[in-house]
Amino acid sequence: MTKKGEQTRTKILDESARLFVRKGIGATTVNDILKATGTTKGNLYFHFTGKDEIGLEVLKREKQAFMNFLDTALGGETPGQGLNNFFKAAVEKHRRQDFVGGCLFGNTALEASDTSPDFATFVVSVFEDWITKITRKIDQTQQLGQMRRDIPARNLAEMVVATIEGGIMQARLLKSEQPLQHSIGTLQKVLELKA
Amino acid sequence: MTKKGEQTRTKILDESARLFVRKGIGATTVNDILKATGTTKGNLYFHFTGKDEIGLEVLKREKQAFMNFLDTALGGETPGQGLNNFFKAAVEKHRRQDFVGGCLFGNTALEASDTSPDFATFVVSVFEDWITKITRKIDQTQQLGQMRRDIPARNLAEMVVATIEGGIMQARLLKSEQPLQHSIGTLQKVLELKA
Numbered sequence: 411m412t413k414k415g416e417q418t419r420t421k422i423l424d425e426s427a428r429l430f431v432r433k434g435i436g437a438t439t440v441n442d443i444l445k446a447t448g449t450t451k452g453n454l455y456f457h458f459t460g461k462d463e464i465g466l467e468v469l470k471r472e473k474q475a476f477m478n479f480l481d482t483a484l485g486g487e488t489p490g491q492g493l494n495n496f497f498k499a500a501v502e503k504h505r506r507q508d509f510v511g512g513c514l515f516g517n518t519a520l521e522a523s524d525t526s527p528d529f530a531t532f533v534v535s536v537f538e539d540w541i542t543k544i545t546r547k548i549d550q551t552q553q554l555g556q557m558r559r560d561i562p563a564r565n566l567a568e569m570v571v572a573t574i575e576g577g578i579m580q581a582r583l584l585k586s587e588q589p590l591q592h593s594i595g596t597l598q599k600v601l602e603l604k605a
Numbered sequence: 606m607t608k609k610g611e612q613t614r615t616k617i618l619d620e621s622a623r624l625f626v627r628k629g630i631g632a633t634t635v636n637d638i639l640k641a642t643g644t645t646k647g648n649l650y651f652h653f654t655g656k657d658e659i660g661l662e663v664l665k666r667e668k669q670a671f672m673n674f675l676d677t678a679l680g681g682e683t684p685g686q687g688l689n690n691f692f693k694a695a696v697e698k699h700r701r702q703d704f705v706g707g708c709l710f711g712n713t714a715l716e717a718s719d720t721s722p723d724f725a726t727f728v729v730s731v732f733e734d735w736i737t738k739i740t741r742k743i744d745q746t747q748q749l750g751q752m753r754r755d756i757p758a759r760n761l762a763e764m765v766v767a768t769i770e771g772g773i774m775q776a777r778l779l780k781s782e783q784p785l786q787h788s789i790g791t792l793q794k795v796l797e798l799k800a
Contacts (some may be wrong), residue, residue: 524627579771583714583718584716
């Protein structure tokens with residue numbers, strides 16, 4: 411692909427990501443994307459077969475970015491500190507976007523679960539990989555005795571992800587970090603994180 | 606209104622509710638509603654000014670139904686049993702709908718937070734009233750020593766609602782009760798519910 415072609419492709423994906431996170435993939439039209447990018451219809455269809463392909467490409471790109479975010483956020487001198495750093499980073503991430511848009515994967519989960527199997531299958535993989543990373547960190551933290559050990563790591567990790575998704579939903583609704591902050595604070599207490 | 610008019614109005618609200626919970630309010634068109642109800646355009650616009658009015662009416666009706674559900678589900682011989690009954694009823698409610706549709710309020714929260722202030726404001730009131738009811742029950746349970754007392758009732762209630770919303774999201778995505786069941790099971794353990 412030419413350098414100009416590459417730039418157009420990237421611009422379409424960037425602007426589409428912005429639209430999807432605010433409006434949802436379903437409610438975003440190809441015309442919205444054309445308007446946001448200043449691209450012609452011919453140019454867009456030269457790069458993509460349509461909105462569904464753009465949607466999947468955006469999800470793949472955002473998944474990669476999210477996995478990188480998780481790996482960085484979960485870092486710390488000890489596994490317990492890693493978990494605490496992740497909690498802090500999660501609030502910070504949404505504060506930076508002013509609680510607009512929320513979580514693209516959570517939004518797509520609710521939007522696509524019953525109507526777009528391709529998107530749903532992809533989002534399942536995001537949650538699965540997310541839960542796996544948190545499970546591994548919780549497991550290490552438990553082995554070091556830095557948190558409660560009476561509940562399996564995987565179960566705690568599932569609750570952590572559910573609570574964060576629900577907290578983001580409410581923070582976005584109220585345009586305030588308070589619900590997310592509160593839910594995470596309570597999580598930290600009930601996990602008995604000692605780090 | 607004539608009896609026939611009343612029936613038409615109810616039918617429009619019933620079918621719209623079904624469409625909204627599956628597709629979201631944003632992606633449902635007036636034409637979808639006409640098709641689902643077999644109503645004429647003239648008839649629909651005789652009863653409603655448009656989709657937004659139908660959306661708000663559906664949300665109001667569903668809120669009333671949800672508050673009735675909560676009051677029934679939270680019943681029990683003791684407050685602690687009430688909480689456990691509510692957890693059971695929450696899984697049962699979504700099992701009955703085969704994990705299709707999920708939670709209309711959660712869906713609308715994600716859909717409307719950034720784009721439809723009227724819907725968003727209404728959904729805030731649903732979550733607020735839900736959290737208030739759970740807070741009251743947790744407070745009673747704490748006072749009777751039937752659960753942990755070291756975290757304020759309101760904070761625990763916020764985490765309960767966030768976890769359930771996140772759990773419904775994942776159950777709906779996987780079309781399996783497991784994520785919701787797991788998250789609720791872990792919640793019950795960390796709340797140290799003794800009832």
